[in-house]
Amino acid sequence: MSKLVTGIIQPHRLDDVKSALEAAGIRGMTVSEASGYGRQKGHTEVYRGAEYAVDLVPKIRVEVLVADADADAIVDVVVKAAHTGRIGDGKVWVVPVDDVARVRTGEHGDLAL
Amino acid sequence: MDFALDTGNTAWLLTSASLVLLMTPALAFFYGGMVRGKSVLNMLMMSFTAMGVVGLVWSLWGYSLAFGTNVAGGLFGHPADFFGLAIDDAEGPAAAFGIPALVFVGFQATFAIITVALISGAIADRVKIGTWLAFTAVWVTVVYAPLAHWVWGGGMLGADGWLADALSLPIDFAGGTVVHINAGAAALALTLVTGRRKGWGKEPMRPHNLPFVMLGAGLLWFGWFGFNAGSELAADGTAGRAWVNTMVATSVAMLAWLAAERLRDGHATSLGAASGVVAGLVAITPAAGTVTTWGAIAIGAASGVLCALAVGLKHRFGFDDSLDVVGVHLVGGLVGTVLIGLFATNGVHGSFYFEGSQNGLFYGGGVTQLLTQVVAALVAVVWSFVLTFAIGWALRATLGWRVPEAAEVGGIDLHQHGETAYETVTQGTVFAHESKELRA
Numbered sequence: 001m002s003k004l005v006t007g008i009i010q011p012h013r014l015d016d017v018k019s020a021l022e023a024a025g026i027r028g029m030t031v032s033e034a035s036g037y038g039r040q041k042g043h044t045e046v047y048r049g050a051e052y053a054v055d056l057v058p059k060i061r062v063e064v065l066v067a068d069a070d071a072d073a074i075v076d077v078v079v080k081a082a083h084t085g086r087i088g089d090g091k092v093w094v095v096p097v098d099d100v101a102r103v104r105t106g107e108h109g110d111l112a113l
Numbered sequence: 114m115d116f117a118l119d120t121g122n123t124a125w126l127l128t129s130a131s132l133v134l135l136m137t138p139a140l141a142f143f144y145g146g147m148v149r150g151k152s153v154l155n156m157l158m159m160s161f162t163a164m165g166v167v168g169l170v171w172s173l174w175g176y177s178l179a180f181g182t183n184v185a186g187g188l189f190g191h192p193a194d195f196f197g198l199a200i201d202d203a204e205g206p207a208a209a210f211g212i213p214a215l216v217f218v219g220f221q222a223t224f225a226i227i228t229v230a231l232i233s234g235a236i237a238d239r240v241k242i243g244t245w246l247a248f249t250a251v252w253v254t255v256v257y258a259p260l261a262h263w264v265w266g267g268g269m270l271g272a273d274g275w276l277a278d279a280l281s282l283p284i285d286f287a288g289g290t291v292v293h294i295n296a297g298a299a300a301l302a303l304t305l306v307t308g309r310r311k312g313w314g315k316e317p318m319r320p321h322n323l324p325f326v327m328l329g330a331g332l333l334w335f336g337w338f339g340f341n342a343g344s345e346l347a348a349d350g351t352a353g354r355a356w357v358n359t360m361v362a363t364s365v366a367m368l369a370w371l372a373a374e375r376l377r378d379g380h381a382t383s384l385g386a387a388s389g390v391v392a393g394l395v396a397i398t399p400a401a402g403t404v405t406t407w408g409a410i411a412i413g414a415a416s417g418v419l420c421a422l423a424v425g426l427k428h429r430f431g432f433d434d435s436l437d438v439v440g441v442h443l444v445g446g447l448v449g450t451v452l453i454g455l456f457a458t459n460g461v462h463g464s465f466y467f468e469g470s471q472n473g474l475f476y477g478g479g480v481t482q483l484l485t486q487v488v489a490a491l492v493a494v495v496w497s498f499v500l501t502f503a504i505g506w507a508l509r510a511t512l513g514w515r516v517p518e519a520a521e522v523g524g525i526d527l528h529q530h531g532e533t534a535y536e537t538v539t540q541g542t543v544f545a546h547e548s549k550e551l552r553a
Contacts, residue, residue: 045319046378048388048437049425052317 002100002113003071007062007092008034009082014060020081024074026064034061040088059090065100067110116203119211121348126207126216129343132336133223137164137230139332143387144234146325147436149318151524152238153325153534159233159245164226166249171222172198178258179221180205180266187268189259206265210346220343221261228292229253234436235300236307236514238318239521242529244512248303248504256299256500257291260493264291270489272469281481282469283489284457286355287344289399289450290493297443298497300434306505307514309433311521318435323383330387334363337394341401354461355401359394362413366393369417377421385421388441392420395445400453403466408456416448443494450490454483 009017014031021029035056042055066074071094078092102112141160145153167175174192181190195204200214207217229249263270264285272282285291310318320326341359345352370389371381396416397409404412424440427433434440457466457473470485472478508514515521520528527533 046374046380046382047319047384048440049374049378049421050428051378052319054317 001068002097002110003066003068004095004097005064005066005071005074005078005092006095007078007082008036008059008090009062009078010084010089011058011060013082013084013089014062017062017078017081020077021062021064021074024077026066026074028064030063032061032063034059038088038091057088065097065113067113116201116208116213117211118202118213119347122210122346123212123216125348125352126212126220126343126346129339130216130220130223132339133220133227133343134164134336136223136333136336136340137161137227139329139336140227140230141329142325143329143333143391144237144436146322146327146329147234147320147384148237150321150535151526151533153321154526154530154532155242156233156237158242158530159237160230162242162246163230163233163249166246167226167229167253168222170250170253171218171225175225175253175258176218176221178254179225179261181262183268187263187271187274189268190262190266206267207346212346217346221265224288224292224340225253225257225261228257228288228296231292231296231438231442232300232303235304235434235438237310237435238525239310239516240307240514241512241516244508244514247512248508251504251508252299252501255504256497257295260295260496261291263492264489270492276485276488276492277469280488281471281485282466283485284403284453284466284470284482285399285450285489286402286466287341287398289395289446289453290489293395293398293442293446294450294490294493295446295497297439297441297446298494299501300438301432301443302498302501303505304432304434304439306502306509309431310435311518313433314428314431320384323387326387327383330390334390334394337363337398341398345402351402351461357406358397358401358404358409361406362397362400362409362416363390363393365410365413366390366396366417366420369414370421373418373421388420388424388437389417392416392441392445395420395442396449396452399446399449400456403453403458403461403470404456405458405461408452408458411456412449412452415452416445419448420445447490447494451483451486454480454486457482 035058037055037057042057045052045054064074075092075094082090099108100112101108137160141157145156148156174196177192177195178189181194184191198218202213205214205217229252262268270276270283276283338356338359342352342356345355367386367389370385374385375381393413393416396412400412420441423444424437455473455475458476459472471482473482474480516525516528
């Protein structure tokens with residue numbers, strides 16, 4: 001069994017999160033652009049005096065597959081590296097993964113991590 | 114008839130005509146950047162097709178309607194006089210400046226084209242391109258050509274017209290009434306006839322590409338030097354006066370708009386800068402060769418602030434003038450046309466206007482010129498609004514204006530032109546492409 005650690009973070013924290021994960025021995029990850037909001041609740045933009053509420057703000061989603069035993073430590077690494085202390089810093093969560101297969105070799109489970 | 118060619122004036126007017134023609138593609142991008150990504154091609158096409166239709170109409174009968182001999186007491190020019198541009202060098206108002214008639218025809222064509230294209234911003238995102246094409250042909254014939262005749266073609270608002278007899282010769286150096294008040298009042302009429310876009314006031318309709326808007330505004334400013342300095346019809350000091358006023362009034366209007374929105378909304382925006390540029394250009398147009406630098410600064414400041422405030426009116430009154438043609442062109446045109454009554458002075462180079470006009474209120478001319486300007490502005494507003502409303506209504510009853518609601522939501526580009534501007538606008542094209550490859 002392995003775990004999927006997903007972090008939604010501020011775009012400008014990506015470089016720090018990446019380096020911290022690499023320093024913690026993580027050799028692969030998936031990064032994608034995302035948009036959403038939590039307590040931060042977006043912002044407003046004004047065009048020729050007309051105000052638009054833009055509630056979805058840009059975020060980065062970082063996904064890392066890890067062995068069961070490493071999950072808690074990796075969550076801490078991401079939280080620490082993504083932290084600024086302001087509203088909008090994001091969230092990190094862990095879900096169990098039934099199986100993982102490496103496409104190139106066909107290996108399964110922890111061998112595929 | 115004797116005709117003495119002035120090569121300097123002729124070269125300058127040919128150059129100016131080319132500069133003004135560039136303003137319509139520039140306007141296409143100024144407008145195109147302000148609409149949503151799913152409508153940008155349609156917005157560009159409304160300007161480009163205006164070049165197509167008006168370029169043809171002007172060559173066949175449009176010029177003759179505007180600059181032919183008086184018909185119906187100066188209501189319009191005789192359409193047969195120069196039909197198909199059968200015209201000699203010495204005919205036409207520019208011959209006195211040593212400019213062959215066809216050069217003046219071309220210069221005037223570019224004004225007719227952009228005036229029609231300006232209207233399109235009021236009805237963005239929602240009308241059938243075919244109805245728009247029909248409208249452009251009818252409008253330039255019925256509304257634009259007569260008004261151009263009144264002001265520049267020797268008609269009712271010219272030196273021999275009733276207003277010059279009753280009060281004074283109205284000053285419209287480069288098109289405050291003929292172009293901007295005309296387009297702005299027509300825009301108001303058409304936006305009322307065509308109705309609001311689906312979701313207007315509820316869904317966000319943000320400009321999809323502000324760099325396009327800035328690029329368009331920059332090119333408009335560039336082309337406008339031909340518009341204003343070219344309208345002197347001579348390469349002389351008054352052309353230089355018009356050029357400098359076009360620079361300084363526009364600069365001040367941009368700063369004024371930015372200051373107004375910084376105070377009101379908290380930020381100086383790129384859209385505000387681009388809008389302020391256009392507001393200043395519009396307002397200085399009728400005044401360009403007839404005010405001092407100080408007059409130009411005052412007109413620029415007034416237009417920047419007043420237009421920045423005026424673009425909010427549509428929300429209060431509930432009409433969907435999508436890209437603020439009313440707030441910028443009608444209001445800016447009125448500001449410039451009326452303020453001439455305060456700031457006009459024959460102390461600047463002897464512009465040909467002062468043969469029949471008076472100094473403005475601030476230069477010892479009393480209120481005569483001010484009243485004249487107000488009357489000329491009102492005449493243009495009423496003429497354009499009433500006739501455009503009638504034309505728009507007739508087209509609604511026959512061809513119909515609006516695309517289906519689903520097309521408006523899905524994207525007018527795809528519905529009217531079978532194209533999308535950007536790969537990411539719809540996913541349909543991607544899937545169609547993939548499924549074709551899978552079948553192969």
